[in-house]
Every structure is written in structure tokens, then in C-alpha cells.
Amino acid sequence: MRLKFTKMHGLGNDFVMVDGITQRVKLSPEKVRQIADRHTGIGCDQLLLVEAPRNPDVDFRYRIYNADGSEVENCGNGARCFARFVRDRRLTSKEQILVETAAGILELKVREKDQVSVDMGEPVLEPAKIPFQADIQAETYPLDVEGETYTVGAVSMGNPHAVLLVDDVTKAPVETLGAAIECHPRFPARVNVGFLQIEARGKARLRVFERGVGETRACGTGACAAMVSARLRGLVDEELQITLPGGTLTIHWPGPGEPVTMTGPTAAVYHGQIVL
Numbered sequence: 001m002r003l004k005f006t007k008m009h010g011l012g013n014d015f016v017m018v019d020g021i022t023q024r025v026k027l028s029p030e031k032v033r034q035i036a037d038r039h040t041g042i043g044c045d046q047l048l049l050v051e052a053p054r055n056p057d058v059d060f061r062y063r064i065y066n067a068d069g070s071e072v073e074n075c076g077n078g079a080r081c082f083a084r085f086v087r088d089r090r091l092t093s094k095e096q097i098l099v100e101t102a103a104g105i106l107e108l109k110v111r112e113k114d115q116v117s118v119d120m121g122e123p124v125l126e127p128a129k130i131p132f133q134a135d136i137q138a139e140t141y142p143l144d145v146e147g148e149t150y151t152v153g154a155v156s157m158g159n160p161h162a163v164l165l166v167d168d169v170t171k172a173p174v175e176t177l178g179a180a181i182e183c184h185p186r187f188p189a190r191v192n193v194g195f196l197q198i199e200a201r202g203k204a205r206l207r208v209f210e211r212g213v214g215e216t217r218a219c220g221t222g223a224c225a226a227m228v229s230a231r232l233r234g235l236v237d238e239e240l241q242i243t244l245p246g247g248t249l250t251i252h253w254p255g256p257g258e259p260v261t262m263t264g265p266t267a268a269v270y271h272g273q274i275v276l
């Protein structure tokens with residue numbers, strides 16, 4: 001199979017974008033791992049496959065695969081790149097795009113220059129729906145990991161996130177603790193793990209150990225989950241600039257019952273073909 005693709009990124013969270021509308025694409029977890037391999041493939045954190053919608057009221061469907069081959073529900077940086085991709089490839093000329101994902105329907109707005117805003121929907125906090133094992137819903141939960149107890153927030157933005165507060169993100173044990181929490185038995189679908197440092201009521205820093213990838217330069221859903229967790233703890237205002245290793249996202253969330261909006265840049269790097 002010869003596959004045409006575009007390499008894109010959102011703040012260094014990098015994607016192989018595949019148009020499954022104008023070419024026939026058959027992917028297996030093994031093929032995704034082969035494409036994502038940074039030494040023997042193209043290299044990416046996620047592969048995003050654009051398809052025709054199944055729901056006639058929306059414009060597209062897009063599917064998301066982590067570098068380990070697992071298919072997941074949502075990807076914030078990917079959603080922004082998806083909007084730019086379908087316009088650059090002239091699959092649509094709309095500035096407001098509705099897309100079906102495994103996490104539900106997202107609304108994307110293409111703004112000036114490279115900026116895209118995404119209505120990421122309402123966060124889900126009910127433990128069983130995250131999924132997270134807890135008897136009752138709470139703002140934070142104690143989580144035992146290898147003999148230590150950590151305080152975590154648990155949020156789903158369509159995909160599961162644990163959020164820990166730290167004093168200094170540069171010193172956070174992202175690789176070790178992130179990997180231990182990713183596979184914690186209380187998160188039965190595994191989890192993305194965010195390490196959040198609050199700098200002011202409108203400013204924070206974040207590093208994310210992503211499920212199925214490891215630490216990435218940025219995670220859009222991770223930034224949304226961090227905002228929700230921080231706001232539920234009363235630590236931030238409704239607009240937050242979150243700086244990740246790859247750059248800054250603006251996250252807006254008035255509070256429970258409201259959708260989270262994420263705004264940030266997209267970049268196309270190159271087009272190519274791979275034979276699989």
C-alpha cells in the first residue's frame with residue numbers, strides 16, 4: 001500500500017495526517033507503529049485519519065491512533081491540525097467545521113493566520129465515565145503509587161486524564177511517575193498524566209506524559225483537563241494561558257456545565273508518501 005500523508009504539528013505534538021477520503025487506507029495497530037517509529041518510519045506522536053462522516057449533519061469523521069497503535073477518543077492539538085489539513089487539501093472551504101470523533105462531535109473554528117479554536121465539549125467528571133475507580137466523585141483523589149500517596153484530579157475530555165499539581169514542572173518526575181500512573185489499575189483504560197504548575201490565576205505551566213506515547217511537547221486535551229482540574233480546585237480564572245514545552249495554548253472554561261474552548265497554532269511541515 002502506498003500512502004500519501006502530510007506531517008503536521010501543534011506546538012511540537014506531531015502528527016502524520018492521512019486523507020482517507022481520496023485514497024483507500026487500511027490500517028492495523030502494527031502499521032501505525034511502523035509509521036510512528038522515529039527511526040524506521042515517518043515518526044509521530046499520533047496518526048490522524050480523515051474520513052467521510054457517518055453522520056450526515058457533520059462535515060468529517062477523524063480517527064486518532066497513538067504511536068503504540070492504540071485507537072483513542074480525542075486529541076486537542078490534532079483537532080486543530082485536522083481543521084487546517086482539510087482546508088489546505090481543499091476538502092472543505094468552511095471556516096467552521098463539524099467533525100465526528102470517538103469522543104463525540106467537535107466544532108472547530110479556523111481563525112487568522114495559523115490559529116484554530118476548538119469547542120472541546122464539557123469535561124466529564126463522573127469517575128465511572130472517565131474511567132476511574134472511586135466510590136464518589138471528588139475534586140481530587142488520593143492515589144497510591146509505589147508506596148507513595150499522590151493527590152490527583154481525574155477528568156475526561158473524551159479521553160482520560162490525571163492531573164497533579166507540582167511546584168516546578170522542570171523538576172517533575174514526568175517519565176517515571178507519569179509511566180507508573182499511566183498504567184495504574186484505578187485507571188482501567190490507562191490515562192494521560194499532567195504535571196501542572198500554577199504561576200498566577202491566568203497563567204500556568206504543564207508537562208504531559210501521554211498514554212500510548214510518553215512525554216510529548218504538548219497535549220491539547222491535557223491542557224483542557226489541567227484547566228478543569230485547577231478551576232475546580234479554585235486556583236485559576238476562566239481564561240488560562242498554559243505553557244507546555246512546545247509553546248502556549250489559551251484555554252477558556254467558565255465552569256461546570258459549560259464547554260471548554262482551546263485556541264492555539266497549527267503547522268504543516270511537509271508532504272510525503274510511504275510504502276507499507
Ligand SMILES: N[C@@H](CCC[C@H](N)C(=O)O)C(=O)O
Pocket residue numbers: 013045046066072073074075076077078159160192210211212213216218219220221222
Ligand atoms: N496529543 C493529544 C492527545 C492524544 C491522545 C492521548 N495520548 C490519549 O491516549 O488519550 C492532544 O493534543 O490532546
